[in-house]
Structure formats: structure tokens, C-alpha cells
Amino acid sequence: MTSAAYLSGLFSLDGRVAVVTGGSSGIGRAITEALARAGASVVVVARGKEALEATCAQLAELGCRAGWVSADLSRRDGVRAAAEEAAGVFGEPDILVNSAGVNLRPPFSELSDEDWDLTLALNLQAPHLLSRRFGPGMAERGFGRIIHISSQQAHRAFVRSGAYGVSKGALESLARSQAEEWSPHGVTANTLVPGFVMTPLNARLSSDPEKVAALAARTMVGRNGLAEDFAGAAVFLASRASGYVTGQSLFVDGGFSVH
Numbered sequence: 001m002t003s004a005a006y007l008s009g010l011f012s013l014d015g016r017v018a019v020v021t022g023g024s025s026g027i028g029r030a031i032t033e034a035l036a037r038a039g040a041s042v043v044v045v046a047r048g049k050e051a052l053e054a055t056c057a058q059l060a061e062l063g064c065r066a067g068w069v070s071a072d073l074s075r076r077d078g079v080r081a082a083a084e085e086a087a088g089v090f091g092e093p094d095i096l097v098n099s100a101g102v103n104l105r106p107p108f109s110e111l112s113d114e115d116w117d118l119t120l121a122l123n124l125q126a127p128h129l130l131s132r133r134f135g136p137g138m139a140e141r142g143f144g145r146i147i148h149i150s151s152q153q154a155h156r157a158f159v160r161s162g163a164y165g166v167s168k169g170a171l172e173s174l175a176r177s178q179a180e181e182w183s184p185h186g187v188t189a190n191t192l193v194p195g196f197v198m199t200p201l202n203a204r205l206s207s208d209p210e211k212v213a214a215l216a217a218r219t220m221v222g223r224n225g226l227a228e229d230f231a232g233a234a235v236f237l238a239s240r241a242s243g244y245v246t247g248q249s250l251f252v253d254g255g256f257s258v259h
């Protein structure tokens, strides 16, 4: 067997359908491209149509198959409608990536009900509702991959973790519960845990060179994360190769968490 055929047997996503929330920016955008270039047909879900269209146009230029659905995933009805529409693009998904997220940073004493609700709705409830919609079908077909994106703040409190840290801690618990339920049927559920990644989500922090340097110094690799750093880990968790990996949190953080 050639190395290409061997690698393809392990990692190829040919014939797979993926849904990636938040796939029009940052980490989700990089994961979308990685899955698509590994062979999957990818449906990107987010609110802004311009970025969705641009993402799909760039993927088409690379010879990839991609479609998009515009939806507000912080609303239950938005998630439900998005799930149905997404399944209508290339069929029921084999891979679900939950990357859409929000990080509001008010101190607890100033945290409004609205900020709390939005954080929990987008970061935790949407991943649950989408998994509940797609997970049973994956289990019935005997193959599925659910990938959540959490945060260092699921594990430790720093730079105002607030409601965000709470939502991400629960998201990793959700992955473990889903793994318990669906892994016997070929559906794995895992979480990617970033460190500090230079994306629009933390534009305010990224624009402060001193803070950026201080965060980079906390890694072992010596730099902050880039969205592209998630490509390989996402393809691995989406592929056949990771069939015996479930309920896990995979830190893609340059050693931030072990320093």
C-alpha cells in the first residue's frame, strides 16, 4: 500500500458531510477549510451572509464543496431552522463542529441576565440542540463525529472567565455525556481546547502588543495560536483514525495549559 493510500484510509473525509457553526471566521473558518480540503462537503452556519458567501467562494476556488446557512444560533428556533436547512444542503451530516461562540467579559457583579443567557445559549445550548438533532442519525448510520470548541477557561479562571468559563466547562461535560451515549454506535464526541488564538473574537486583546507578548510567553512553543493550528487536530477528530478517541479534551495550545 502506498503512503498516500494508507494516509487516505486513516484521514480522508471523502464522501462525508460536515456542518461547522461559526465556520465563517477564525478557528471555525480554518476547520471548515481543513475538513473541505480533506474531502468533506461542508455546510457553514453563522449569521453574517457576506462572510458566509466569501468563505464558500474561497472554498470553491480550492475545488471544495461548501454551502452556507445564515442563522442566529443563540435562539432555539434559529438553531432548529438552521439544522433543517443545513441537512437539506448535502444531506444529513456525519460530522458536526460547534465553533460559534461569544466571549463577553463583564465582571460577575455587572453581568446582565441578557449576557448570561446569550453566553449559555450560543456556547452551550446550540451545541446541545444541534447534537441532539444530528447525533441519533449518526448513531443509526454507525458513524459520527461531534467536535466542540471549548477554552482554557473551562479548566482555570483567568482574564475574567465569568459566564464564558462556565459555558465552556459545561460544554466539555456535554462532550463526555454525548460520548457515553453514542460511542457504542460509532459516534465520538470530543472537544478541542485552544489557548490564546489571534482571531476577531479577541480583537481587543490582540491589539495590545504587551498582552499579546505576555500570553505568548505563557506557551511552550513561544507564540500565540493561529486558526490554522486547528486544521490537523480537526481532521484527525473528524476522521476514521480517531474512532477510539471519545469524550476527550484535546488541548491545541502550544503548551499553555501545562506551563
Ligand SMILES: NC(=O)c1ccc[n+]([C@@H]2O[C@H](COP(=O)([O-])OP(=O)(O)OC[C@H]3O[C@@H](n4cnc5c(N)ncnc54)[C@H](OP(=O)(O)O)[C@@H]3O)[C@@H](O)[C@H]2O)c1
Pocket (backbone or CB within 6 Å): 021, 022, 023, 024, 025, 026, 027, 028, 029, 045, 046, 047, 048, 049, 051, 071, 072, 073, 074, 098, 099, 100, 101, 102, 103, 122, 149, 150, 151, 152, 193, 194, 195, 196, 197, 198, 199, 200, 201, 202
Ligand atoms: N480565539 C481564541 O483565542 C479562542 C480561545 C478559546 C476558545 N475559543 C473558542 O473558539 C470558537 C471560535 O472562536 P474564534 O476566535 O474563531 O471566533 P470568531 O473569529 O469571532 O468567530 C466566531 C464565529 O461564530 C459566529 N457567530 C457568532 N455569534 C453567532 C450567533 N449568534 N449565531 C451564529 N453564529 C454566530 C460568527 O459569525 P457571525 O458573527 O457572522 O454570526 C463567526 O463565524 C469559540 O467557541 C470560542 O469561544 C477561541
